[in-house]
Amino acid sequence: MKYISTRGQCAPVDFETAVMTGLAPDGGLFLPDRIPDVSDKLEKWSRLAYPDLACEIFRLFCGIPRAELKRIIEKSYSAFSHPAIAPLKRFDNLYLLELFHGPTLAFKDFALQFLGNLFEYFLRRSGKELNLVAATSGDTGSAAIAGVKGKKNIRIFVLFPFGRVSPAQELQMTTVLDKNVCCLAVRGSFDDCQNIVKSLLSDLNFRSEFSLGAVNSINWARILAQVVYYFYAYFQVRSLSGQERVSFAVPTGNFGDIFAGYFARRMGLPVARLVLATNRNRILADFFEKGVYERGMVRQTLSPSMDIQVASNFERYLYYRLGKDPAKVRGIMAKFARDGKFTLRDMGLKTRDKLFVAASADTPATLSEIRRCWRENNYVLDPHTAVGVHAAGNFLSGREPMICLATAHPAKFENAVKRALGRDFSRCREQVLHPALEALKKKKTRRFVLPADVDKVKSFIIAGVNDS
């Protein structure tokens, strides 16, 4: 399998290059040059354990020998605390897919445990080293750090917006004292962090001199890892409900997780609808509802991992939506860079994509969803999952089951849960606390505060790399 850029201005590369470089040299995102149709494999795959299913799917996309791949996968998912890896909870016709049993209690562990082990495997073979730079609104950073801490030949620099990640998220990053890990608190928004990372990665001289790499959700291997649980959830729900088609509701920020669902559907998974759920940062919801993609100000919400305006993975979707025409992708991305906006009509399209529906939840809706779910099901949602469940509620039908991705454990967002449950909080305390997080509160921390300035960050990285 070869990988091409959404912008079509560089030669196709192999899986290793796509994974090790992250962003394509022409500024585009990597995608496989064709999508395998797996419809005829669904029966065979339906009873596989999670790691075996992952192995079957990954095999289609990367040339790693089976035994090696199996070892990488087993290592990645052995760090999960639940035997099912991605267990399912059922509340009538709504299912929750719990994706928070990895080491940092959010779904990003699915991709970043795998990615860390892939990096290690490729670097061991090539003898090279890699300096990762990542922007995080909270969960990516800690998951990326957990994926690479202590690994040889890898350093990681994580940029997060100062004061805008939850205390638990910050502790999960700053309590890791391994020498190859460096946390940068940037005085700015997540988008500032992401822009700094993008501009570091697009400085080709700097990037090759310092062997920079990306772990952000633009990395193809992350999407690939996330494709697996759409299949896994489908098989479980199909056998529970007897229905052949299912819908998914996905709390969305960078369009990575939901793109994996879109991709699974293109591989032949019978997905009826994808419900795109956002908080008040509605840019993606507006695109699917109104056909307008327009950058706005980032608002802070209770679901900080979704406080994003410009969704870096959206370009992958645009590529398919624009008939796999890289010239059109370049055109629309240039228009967006210029005007901060484009419409369906600018894309030359008349109708919206019926696969997607969208809804958003503001703060009161998020809080009341957490309360409602606690009262009705005795189950505590984290605020991101609450946004998803709220959105799913608009599109429940008697026809197909709805699976909402539960993207984080509520312990990561204790304050939001407290605010939602008020006096009831003490009654669900056991459910909300998590021993792994409690243990962090006593640990030493390390972080560096920097202004939102590319050159300052660059000098910091240069010093860090030369230092060790």
Ligand SMILES: *Cc1c(COP(=O)(O)O)cnc(C)c1O
């Ligand atoms: C990252 C994250 C999201 C958003 O995922 P995207 O792939 O960026 O759309 C949602 N919920 C949680 C808890 C997250 O960490």
